[in-house]
Amino acid sequence: RAGALAESLGYNLYIVGGFVRDLLLSQTNLDLDLVVEGDGIEFARRLNKELRGELDIYHEFGTAVLTLEDGLKLDIATTRVEYYSGIASLPEVELGCIQQDLFRRDFSINALAIQLNGHSFGQLVDYFNGREDLERGIIRLLHNFSLYDDPTRIFRGLRFASRYGFKFEPRTKELIKQAVNLDVIEKLSSNRLFTKLQLGLQDKYPIKFINLLKEENILIYISKDIIWDEDKEELATKVAEVLEWLKTLNLSFKFDEWVLYLMVLIWGMNHKQVKEFNQKFNLNKNLSYRLFFTLELDNLISNLKGTQDNSEIYYLLEGCAIEDLLLLLIKDFTLKDKVKLYLEELRWIDIKVSGEDIIEFGYKPGPFFQDALKAVKKAKLDGKIENHKEEQDYLRNYI
Numbered sequence: 001r002a003g004a005l006a007e008s009l010g011y012n013l014y015i016v017g018g019f020v021r022d023l024l025l026s027q028t029n030l031d032l033d034l035v036v037e038g039d040g041i042e043f044a045r046r047l048n049k050e051l052r053g054e055l056d057i058y059h060e061f062g063t064a065v066l067t068l069e070d071g072l073k074l075d076i077a078t079t080r081v082e083y084y085s086g087i088a089s090l091p092e093v094e095l096g097c098i099q100q101d102l103f104r105r106d107f108s109i110n111a112l113a114i115q116l117n118g119h120s121f122g123q124l125v126d127y128f129n130g131r132e133d134l135e136r137g138i139i140r141l142l143h144n145f146s147l148y149d150d151p152t153r154i155f156r157g158l159r160f161a162s163r164y165g166f167k168f169e170p171r172t173k174e175l176i177k178q179a180v181n182l183d184v185i186e187k188l189s190s191n192r193l194f195t196k197l198q199l200g201l202q203d204k205y206p207i208k209f210i211n212l213l214k215e216e217n218i219l220i221y222i223s224k225d226i227i228w229d230e231d232k233e234e235l236a237t238k239v240a241e242v243l244e245w246l247k248t249l250n251l252s253f254k255f256d257e258w259v260l261y262l263m264v265l266i267w268g269m270n271h272k273q274v275k276e277f278n279q280k281f282n283l284n285k286n287l288s289y290r291l292f293f294t295l296e297l298d299n300l301i302s303n304l305k306g307t308q309d310n311s312e313i314y315y316l317l318e319g320c321a322i323e324d325l326l327l328l329l330i331k332d333f334t335l336k337d338k339v340k341l342y343l344e345e346l347r348w349i350d351i352k353v354s355g356e357d358i359i360e361f362g363y364k365p366g367p368f369f370q371d372a373l374k375a376v377k378k379a380k381l382d383g384k385i386e387n388h389k390e391e392q393d394y395l396r397n398y399i
């Protein structure tokens with residue numbers, strides 16, 4: 001329908017970018033970027049009349065996003081040319097044809113389009129040999145200033161290289177090296193820099209991505225205090241194993257896996273360095289806590305190794321987030337049974353007695369209430385008492 005509509009308006013319509021790349025690689029990509037040789041916003045409006053979705057128009061960029069009922073999203077833009085006036089600045093935009101629109105893009109493998117209207121429906125538009133590069137597994141920049149226009153493309157390149165196992169074409173490798181040596185990454189705000197790191201850690205092969213960051217001398221821009229060596233890489237390979245183990249427990253947790261890679265990445269920093277890292281990237285509280293936790297890891301592991309009673313395990317682990325517990329196992333998987341016991345049983349154990357019971361025994365509230373209730377909980381954790389009645393007896397005796 002979109003193709004027929006474009007045809008009726010006299011526009012050429014194309015699907016471009018990641019969708020086409022991944023289609024040729026037989027991989028799923030539901031990121032649908034459409035470009036129109038014509039008035040993109042007008043086309044989006046007309047299309048929405050037919051499809052009755054929700055349309056958001058961004059006049060300043062000449063783009064629109066059409067969200068359909070089933071959640072499918074279409075990004076619609078007018079074919080354009082971009083001119084960059086300075087490193088990492090926003091481009092000035094002018095209308096252009098599909099060839100120019102493809103040429104403004106980062107890599108040849110992303111500069112492919114498929115026409116969706118008229119007689120050429122389904123035809124691959126490939127001005128820059130993107131298809132051949134895809135087949136040969138090569139990442140090639142389209143123009144020499146690309147990385148100065150937009151330094152985040154360095155991170156995109158590393159992400160594609162790690163995701164698909166592709167190699168950089170020699171000239172592109174050289175351009176990356178030059179751009180890095182000229183400190184283009186310094187031009188990115190710390191916020192953007194962190195987002196690019198995060199995207200890489202969220203991608204399919206985060207370890208390969210980190211290795212590439214190191215190889216291309218980029219890690220240092222994230223933090224000069226990061227150590228990435230064979231031991232750290234070995235540790236990072238354990239992330240997947242521990243996540244598999246977690247699945248066997250049949251518990252449901254909401255957490256971000258990439259945070260585990262980040263924790264491994266910064267593990268080994270001292271307090272001051274972690275603090276600086278959190279501040280530099282203005283990380284939220286939860287993420288900051290996770291990174292500070294890495295400082296306690298070794299102590300926690302040795303304490304946990306020494307535990308005999310369930311209550312000791314409980315009180316050591318009770319303040320930990322799930323990411324912390326997983327990091328603990330990434331570092332020392334021999335502790336899995338204790339963590340499992342905590343996750344499956346201990347953390348759910350609660351007592352029914354309360355301060356009310358102590359008042360009923362004839363006492364006035366005081367600080368000893370807490371100690372007494374904690375003693376009951378400890379006894380319950382250690383399996384010495386089980387039901388409400390036993391809790392009450394224990395409490396009475398304790399007091």
Ligand code: CTP
Pocket residue numbers: 016017018019031033104105106107110111150152153156
């Ligand atoms: N693009 C670009 N330079 C950038 C970002 C994007 O040239 N810094 C172009 C590329 O042609 C890319 C398209 O815009 O294919 C869409 O970008 P986006 O959806 O962000 O990326 P994808 O290529 O789809 O990558 P991913 O699979 O990681 O989403």
